[in-house]
Amino acid sequence: MRALNRFIQVDWQQGTVQAEAGVTLAEILAISIPQGWFLSVTPGTQFATLGGAIANDVHGKNHHLRGTFGNHVRRLGLLRHNEGVLTCSPTEHPEFYTSTIGGLGLTGIIVWAEIQLIPIRTSQIDSTVVRFGNLGExxxxxxxxDHQHEYSVAWIDCLAKGTQTGRGVFIVGDHARYGSLEVDERAKLSMPLTPPVSLINNLSLQAFNNMYWRVHPAQSTRKRGDYEPFFYPLDRILHWNRIYGRRGFQQYQCVIPDAVAEVVMHELLEAIADSGQGSFLAVLKRCGNIASPGLLSFPLPGTSLALDFPQKADLVRLFARLDAIVRESGGRLYPAKDAHMTGGDFRKAYPAWERLEALRDPSLNSHFWKRVTA
Structure with missing residues (x-):
């Protein structure tokens, strides 16, 4: 949908932006930051489109305070087969509003959307960083x-075992109170080619994870930096996915309810470490209890774990083990990153799927939807 890339209307007094669905989050930031506004919620990449962010109801490092992206969508235009463009909001066609947020693109084509931004004084981020020795820490x-800061996230070493299971680096941050309102326009690096085999393997992972953990401070350390490295560290390297070689990689993201989160996360990390298949990008964060308007929104009050695995045949066995742990805990997987979830797991975790199916545009379907609703 990138051809739909125009801004329609902005209000810098109220901090609202109305744009076509193909506009990227980076393009929104490029015009909003100089005016003193920032995305209310942003995922880990600014290259997502506005329509994609809505269709997957993305979340970010501040879910505990602001919920998902869908919580800040004021209204949207939805093109449906034989119905034209419907304006959808909490009061106009509310059934299509709730089903389109997190609706995986199945209710129609999002043509435009209007979102609410948050005010900022500067584009810089004040952060506090500290490493921790295990999951309990x-x-x-x-x-x-978490409750003291706007943003909170952790990187973890998913290969660590024993008393160090779940060790990692904890990062909290807030928009700085003084400084300039500059858009980060530094040149990007690029992975120029795809190697025949993955550069991510057990040896490189163990070396990277150990080094990354040790270079971070053992005591809480404050620092100030630009917003892009804080929110979008991988966006600095274009085509970073090529490091996984020609077979690529699979993502795995789950969320575990608060009541059992610590015990279950320990079990998940033990299973990953035992398999010998790790992820250099392993993100752990707590989700809050702010409900999304979307029918199939992923977060729930609990803890989310996101991982990237080089594509191997052994992943089938590992994912089956992880799925069983998530299932028994009452957790669920993230449809936006899924390539393997069973229909039974999906339908149990997202009981509102039948309401979405009833509202699905008859001209639209997807491989994912066919797999999980069959």
Missing amino acids: FFSLSAEL
């Missing part, structure tokens, strides 16, 4: 710091 830090 992560949950202690999260309980202490």
Whole structure:
């Protein structure tokens, strides 16, 4: 939908932007930051489109305070087969509003949307960084710091075992109170080619994870930096996915309810470490209890774990083990990143799927939807 890339209307007094669905989050930031506004919620890449962010109801490092992207969609234009463009909001065609947010593109084509931004004084981020020695320390830090800061996230070493299971680096941040309103326009690096085999393997992962953990401070350390490295570290390297070689990689993201999160996360990380298949990008974060308007929104009050695995035949066995742990805990997987979820797991985790199916545009379907609703 990138051809739909025009801005329609902006209001810098109220901080609202109305744009076509193919506009990227980076393009929104490029015009909003100089005016003192920022995305209310942003995922880990600014290259997502506005329509894609809505269709997958993306979330970010501040879910505990602001919920999902869908919580900040004021209204949208939805093109449906034989119905034209419908304006959808909490009061206009509300059934299509709730089913389109997180609706995976199945209710129609999002043509445009209007979103609410948040005010900022500067484009820089004040952050606090500290490494932690195990999963228990992560949950202690999260309980202490999350409610004090706008953003909270952790990187973890998913290959660590024993008393170090779940060790990692905890990061909290806030928009700085003073400084300039500049858009980060530094040149990007690029992975120029796709190697025949993955550069991510057990040896490189163990070396990277150990080095990354040790270079971060053992005591809480404050620093100030630009917004792009804080929110979008991988966006600095174009075509970074090529490091996984020609077979590529699979993503795995789950969320586990609060009541059992620490125990179940420990079990998940033990299973990953035992398999010998790790992820250099392993993100752990707590989700809040702000409900999304979307029918199939992924987050729930609990803890989310996101991982990238080089594509191997052994992943089938590992994912089956992880799925069983998530299933028994009452957790669920993220449809936006899924390539393997069973229909039974999907339908149990997202009971509102039948309401979405009833509202699905008859001219639209997807491989994912066929797989999980069959």
